Amino acid sequence: MLNKTQHLFDDATRVVAGDSRWQGRTSPDYWAFVGPFGGATAATILRALVEHPQRAGDPLSLTVNYCAPIAEGDFDLDVRLVKANRSSQHWCVELSQGGADVSTLATAVFAERRPSWSQQQVTIPQAEPFDQIKRYPDVAASWTRQYDFRFIEGYTDLRGGGRARPASAFSKLWIGDRVPRKIDCLSLMAMSDAFFARIFHARGELVPFGTVSLTTYFHADADDLAGEDITRVLAVADARIFHKSYGDQFGELWSPSGRLLATTTQIAYFKA
């Protein structure tokens, strides 16, 4: 049931409950160049787990392997609880369309997070306030128009014709939903894939690109996120290497209050 007052993100990542088989549908609002925005796909998979009747605890890690492009339209999610322990669960999810091969393969860990010694070894990077920075101009892919990107460092004009010499791939920016939405584990998952490709920054131009495998760790549970009550994160990302058609990315998502909410890494294909 699409609720008209519902946020586009919640519509885009909507799933219909099954037992082991769930259904979802790609959204034209979160479309990338040759398929849905990978962050929306990852968030949809996470939503099927969060809403699953057997789910216990909060997401701790999600790895998504993008095996093949997803076509516009309906898809099935084959959701399997592989192993449940006293305080953690291991899940496997396969996304397919029309009975064809798996196009996305994911594994997730959920955990009931118990109080412990708590220590943040890093501190939030310095950043000008969100309101003092201009919004990144719209680019072609529809998914980017669902976000409000405000670059503090690493602003790159992607309409440019490349650079004479490779530049830093580092970015520091605020990311929020264009229509503000309270940050939860689903939007954190999507935002962990909402960085522009590192190679676009390094080369100053768009090149054929696709994330192959994405892993995000959650360092805040639902209670922690409720306590933060935020609609945007400070996000940093960088790359270490581009070699033989693949490059990496690693990033952090921070609450404005200085709490590290999630860390993420991915390896991606490029043609350059």
Place this chain on the structure above:
Amino acid sequence: MLNKTQHLFDDATRVVAGDSRWQGRTSPDYWAFVGPFGGATAATILRALVEHPQRAGDPLSLTVNYCAPIAEGDFDLDVRLVKANRSSQHWCVELSQGGADVSTLATAVFAERRPSWSQQQVTIPQAEPFDQIKRYPDVAASWTRQYDFRFIEGYTDLRGGGRARPASAFSKLWIGDRVPRKIDCLSLMAMSDAFFARIFHARGELVPFGTVSLTTYFHADADDLAGEDITRVLAVADARIFHKSYGDQFGELWSPSGRLLATTTQIAYFKA
């Protein structure tokens, strides 16, 4: 068939070919506190894929989710090629014992790595030569005795009684097999889990600990590794956060020549 001249690591990660079902066996030489060294388990899973008749290309990423302890003895590996594309493959592996629940769940991507624009954004950390640094003394877990750890930074006496204040979790060290063995993707995989737990460094003491999910990306293919022809790596690792019973780790494995071979991250349970 165990060849007496074979390296212990190759014996420990040996697999017997099946079609979709392979067999392996835990090794007392690579034993941790309550089960096999996670790096040996990960390397065994990778070996089953590398030796699989349908395998094409080199490992690009491996994610291993440790669902439950593995008991001493035989185990089965259920190996499934989920999707094959023109130049990449997506695999899923489930490790179980005696028909019981899955105890390790892994996904992997293999790729035939084509020439491309190549750019390393980072440079190897400075380090004194291996030969000028003392070997880390033996500790209880048998797996650690299969390695030669030489700390440049972050040496921590794990027999200590903890610290008054949390310390840095950063380590920089040389890691090689105790009996030198040429670095290949299998030993890189194992070494990506061969860092001591970050919380041991931060707290200066041993606490109950277990890796929950480990992801390693390979930035060098078999040809690149053959060209390096090395028996040790310069390894760095750090943590960003310990919170509600889970903490992270991220690390890099470098060839002495200055080439970034692999990057790795994990999330781990601790009790403290």
